[in-house]
Amino acid sequence: MSNHTVTRASRASTIAMLIMVPLLILLISAPFWAGRAELRLMGEICLYLSLASLWNLLAGYAGLVSVGQQAFVGFGGYLLFALTMFADWHPLAAALGAGVLGLLIAMPVAVLMFRLTGAYFAIGTWVVAEVFRLSFAQISALGGGSGTSLAVSVVKRLSEDRSMRESLAYWLALGLAVAVLVVITLLLRSRTGLALTAIRDNDVAASSLGVDVWRTKFVVYIVTAGLTALTGALIFLQKLRISPDAAFSVNDWTAFVIFIVVIGGIGTVEGPVIGTLVFFLLRETMADLGTIYLIVLGVVAIIIMLTAPQGLWGLIRSRFGLSMLPVIHRVKTITVREPENGP
Amino acid sequence: MDWVNAVVQGVLLGGLYALFAAGLSLIFGVMRLVNIAHGDMVVLAAYLGLSVVATLGIPPLMALVIVVPLMALLGYLLQRLVLNRTIGRDILPPLLVTFGLSVIVQNGLLMVYSADPQKLGAGWLEVASLQFAGLAIGVLPLLTFVFAVAVIVLLQWVFYGTSLGRAFRAVSDDGDVAQLMGLDRRHVFGLAMALSLAVTAVAGVLLGIRTSFDPTGGAARLIFGFEAVIIGGLGNLWGTLVGGVILGVAQTIGAQIDAGWQILAGHIAFLLVLAIRPAGFFPRVDQ
Numbered sequence: 001m002s003n004h005t006v007t008r009a010s011r012a013s014t015i016a017m018l019i020m021v022p023l024l025i026l027l028i029s030a031p032f033w034a035g036r037a038e039l040r041l042m043g044e045i046c047l048y049l050s051l052a053s054l055w056n057l058l059a060g061y062a063g064l065v066s067v068g069q070q071a072f073v074g075f076g077g078y079l080l081f082a083l084t085m086f087a088d089w090h091p092l093a094a095a096l097g098a099g100v101l102g103l104l105i106a107m108p109v110a111v112l113m114f115r116l117t118g119a120y121f122a123i124g125t126w127v128v129a130e131v132f133r134l135s136f137a138q139i140s141a142l143g144g145g146s147g148t149s150l151a152v153s154v155v156k157r158l159s160e161d162r163s164m165r166e167s168l169a170y171w172l173a174l175g176l177a178v179a180v181l182v183v184i185t186l187l188l189r190s191r192t193g194l195a196l197t198a199i200r201d202n203d204v205a206a207s208s209l210g211v212d213v214w215r216t217k218f219v220v221y222i223v224t225a226g227l228t229a230l231t232g233a234l235i236f237l238q239k240l241r242i243s244p245d246a247a248f249s250v251n252d253w254t255a256f257v258i259f260i261v262v263i264g265g266i267g268t269v270e271g272p273v274i275g276t277l278v279f280f281l282l283r284e285t286m287a288d289l290g291t292i293y294l295i296v297l298g299v300v301a302i303i304i305m306l307t308a309p310q311g312l313w314g315l316i317r318s319r320f321g322l323s324m325l326p327v328i329h330r331v332k333t334i335t336v337r338e339p340e341n342g343p
Numbered sequence: 344m345d346w347v348n349a350v351v352q353g354v355l356l357g358g359l360y361a362l363f364a365a366g367l368s369l370i371f372g373v374m375r376l377v378n379i380a381h382g383d384m385v386v387l388a389a390y391l392g393l394s395v396v397a398t399l400g401i402p403p404l405m406a407l408v409i410v411v412p413l414m415a416l417l418g419y420l421l422q423r424l425v426l427n428r429t430i431g432r433d434i435l436p437p438l439l440v441t442f443g444l445s446v447i448v449q450n451g452l453l454m455v456y457s458a459d460p461q462k463l464g465a466g467w468l469e470v471a472s473l474q475f476a477g478l479a480i481g482v483l484p485l486l487t488f489v490f491a492v493a494v495i496v497l498l499q500w501v502f503y504g505t506s507l508g509r510a511f512r513a514v515s516d517d518g519d520v521a522q523l524m525g526l527d528r529r530h531v532f533g534l535a536m537a538l539s540l541a542v543t544a545v546a547g548v549l550l551g552i553r554t555s556f557d558p559t560g561g562a563a564r565l566i567f568g569f570e571a572v573i574i575g576g577l578g579n580l581w582g583t584l585v586g587g588v589i590l591g592v593a594q595t596i597g598a599q600i601d602a603g604w605q606i607l608a609g610h611i612a613f614l615l616v617l618a619i620r621p622a623g624f625f626p627r628v629d630q
Binding site for chain 1: 371376377379425428429434435436437438439440442443444446447450451453454562565566569570573577603606607610611613614617618621
């Protein structure tokens with residue numbers, strides 16, 4: 001006699017969980033075995049992973065294709081500078097504050113932008129990013145159009161010791177990436193996640209089943225914005241210098257992120273992870289090529305979108321049925337041995 | 344008088360924005376596609392104009408004779424070879440593919456033409472102006488506005504007075520039924536994109552005569568065109584002219600207050616319209 005149970009776990013996800021523990025320990029201990037340049041690169045990878053996962057949540061799950069997430073990256077970066085320099089906050093408090101304020105400012109932005117749908121929403125978010133860029137460029141206390149550097153006294157509040165500061169910056173980036181992945185996985189497993197999947201597949205049907213489409217999208221948008229602003233604060237805590245063009249760069253904070261997600265696999269939790277690794281692998285080998293590198297990325301992303309819209313992870317998953325960070329339910333058949341004198 | 348002048352210049356500037364917007368509005372109307380690379384196409388057209396002027400030694404406006412068909416051909420091929428594969432219920436593929444195109448065009452231009460700002464020299468046309476009631480009205484901005492009106496009249500005629508326009512409207516209303524009636528949807532979409540990029544070519548060359556341009560300028564042009572479309576109301580060609588004029592006036596008035604406020608004032612006008620009249624001023628009535 002066979003019985004069925006519903007489970008999220010698969011053998012792959014169990015193995016993945018088992019591998020993840022030592023991997024995480026290895027990553028946490030990186031400051032003790034990696035050189036300065038490697039540590040910096042790994043920190044950057046973590047921050048991009050966080051940006052990519054957040055954009056994927058927005059575009060791949062909530063159907064909110066934004067090309068204006070640089071608005072929140074730059075906002076977070078600038079708020080870090082403003083709160084530490086003018087309000088004399090500790091850099092970590094300032095980074096968290098930037099995240100919270102990013103979430104708050106995303107509320108009116110969402111109310112306005114949600115009046116636009118689909119592709120027009122995308123360009124609308126770009127306008128918002130431009131408004132942010134031009135507004136921050138007007139603030140002369142933050143260096144106006146040419147930008148400003150983080151004061152040494154502020155940086156030293158993190159730690160007096162330089163290598164300790166660099167380790168701390170890396171741990172923050174790693175911690176953020178892990179936190180973002182955990183938040184997204186939990187969110188997708190919750191009722192909101194189910195509602196999101198329903199909206200993505202068919203928003204009219206979802207709303208007829210009682211899903212509050214507007215509200216669900218709103219929550220995802222502002223949470224993503226807040227976490228993106230926090231990521232932005234950490235990015236510029238690592239860079240120590242900010243300018244409107246760098247902070248609100250559409251190439252750095254949106255184009256690269258979109259390519260990462262598309263190449264890795266949009267609408268999957270694992271996609272951005274694969275995509276980030278591929279992106280940095282390509283960048284480290286091709287960065288000398290400059291503009292050609294960007295053209296190659298664009299071509300690869302277009303080819304993937306046209307021929308394998310599920311991305312690299314989609315290809316792997318359809319071939320092996322793998323799921324590392326499971327968010328879906330699967331039916332599993334278990335065979336129960338029938339007792340001799342059954343009831 | 345300064346303010347009157349600012350408004351007049353803004354209205355004329357609106358003509359250029361209407362040209363950016365018309366191509367965007369056209370393809371959205373026919374196939375619900377928003378081309379993120381639209382602004383980069385404007386800049387590409389300006390660079391093509393530059394090359395034509397440099398090789399043939401003709402005035403920029405005459406270069407239109409070559410640049411317009413070239414861009415139209417590019418549009419047709421782009422649609423047939425790439426964009427038609429993205430058309431469907433899902434909005435993600437067209438968005439991401441045109442976004443990728445935008446990055447490719449921008450960096451391609453960087454490689455070929457370098458990052459140096461360029462300009463299309465048009466001699467007397469750049470500086471000529473007419474005196475009218477104490478205002479100096481530039482001949483070039485006036486000409487741009489006339490071009491914009493002419494292009495919109497032409498597009499209106501194509502849409503509502505020709506069999507091609509009937510095909511456009513048919514595939515827009517119901518692509519599957521249009522296909523059953525014997526229209527080749529892929530070909531019609533190709534023609535729509537060709538027409539869109541032909542308009543873009545006019546916009547690009549006029550832009551190149553008006554100001555200097557560089558490969559990274561596409562984003563701003565896309566955004567201005569998009570703002571004009573939304574302010575004017577989706578799916579209305581005359582609306583794009585009104586939207587362009589409102590955006591242009593907002594920018595020149597902003598610049599009159601403070602030079603740093605020019606672009607910001609335009610964006611704020613757009614956001615205000617979005618807050619107060621989300622459907623724009625002249626939305627298409629049949630929807």
